[in-house]
Amino acid sequence: MILCLAGLGALGAALLFYFVYAPPPQQPHLGGRLTRASLAVGGLTRSYLLYVPKGLPKGAALVMALHGSDGSGARMRLETGYGFERLADAHGFAVVYPDGYEGYWNGCNIVGDYAANARNIDDVGFLEALGDKLAREIGVDRGKVFAVGLSRGGHMAYRLALEAPERFRAVAAVAASLPAPENFKCKPRGRSAPPVMIMNGTDDPLNPFDGGEVTLFGFLKRGTVLSSRATAQYFARAHGKVELVAIHGGGHVMPQPYWRAPRILGPTPAAPDGPAAIWDFFARSM
Numbered sequence: 001m002i003l004c005l006a007g008l009g010a011l012g013a014a015l016l017f018y019f020v021y022a023p024p025p026q027q028p029h030l031g032g033r034l035t036r037a038s039l040a041v042g043g044l045t046r047s048y049l050l051y052v053p054k055g056l057p058k059g060a061a062l063v064m065a066l067h068g069s070d071g072s073g074a075r076m077r078l079e080t081g082y083g084f085e086r087l088a089d090a091h092g093f094a095v096v097y098p099d100g101y102e103g104y105w106n107g108c109n110i111v112g113d114y115a116a117n118a119r120n121i122d123d124v125g126f127l128e129a130l131g132d133k134l135a136r137e138i139g140v141d142r143g144k145v146f147a148v149g150l151s152r153g154g155h156m157a158y159r160l161a162l163e164a165p166e167r168f169r170a171v172a173a174v175a176a177s178l179p180a181p182e183n184f185k186c187k188p189r190g191r192s193a194p195p196v197m198i199m200n201g202t203d204d205p206l207n208p209f210d211g212g213e214v215t216l217f218g219f220l221k222r223g224t225v226l227s228s229r230a231t232a233q234y235f236a237r238a239h240g241k242v243e244l245v246a247i248h249g250g251g252h253v254m255p256q257p258y259w260r261a262p263r264i265l266g267p268t269p270a271a272p273d274g275p276a277a278i279w280d281f282f283a284r285s286m
Contacts, residue, residue, distance in 0.1 A: 046130075053092060066157060073097025127164075154172075175252045200228040201247040252265040
């Protein structure tokens, strides 16, 4: 019996390792500088990582890269395979990785018991203030600020498009769809939205491509969301430029050639190169 239990335990550990472990991506040689800093806003001290390529020109663009649930800016760097920093070196823009409140962003969904949602943290105000601060400190153009988010970060990107459309030139949401009406708390400002790119996997085990409940094996419930197509139609009706990219066979991941996400999140296609496609969309929106 003891040997049997030990064998089952070993099998369980092996399966857990297989589905959850993902080796970190190899860090590329980057020519810029990465710094950690903080900003006091809304009675809170909020932190972020900032990557500035060598010789950043005055008036350059700024890309805000927003991490997923229970994540951090440092984690977002890894999960994008340092893709935005590679692009920043090549195209001359800055990248900032803000940290959500206790690892989460206060998106548009009502359902969710994490602190950012329960305390109604003003993440829109934080990210607006962060853009203003970096415009002063490193000279980026406040009219060329973009936001890209993965998973929970994608939901935050949607909120920026809806509630601060004049402050963000374009946004991109990966592995995220808008909450369904009964799960929606955002208050759109005005009748227009900035350009929006939606990049969702058709085999996403958390955020269903065709809409429904956001959950992982019955855990991490976030309420219901619209389908990817309905999300795109919502922003199209808001007179914004919209691109819906369906990653066929893709999971709850940023497609890229640099890193494979844990298998529990579904497949990580090497193509298209998600960061490169998103930067191309941003560049065309300037």
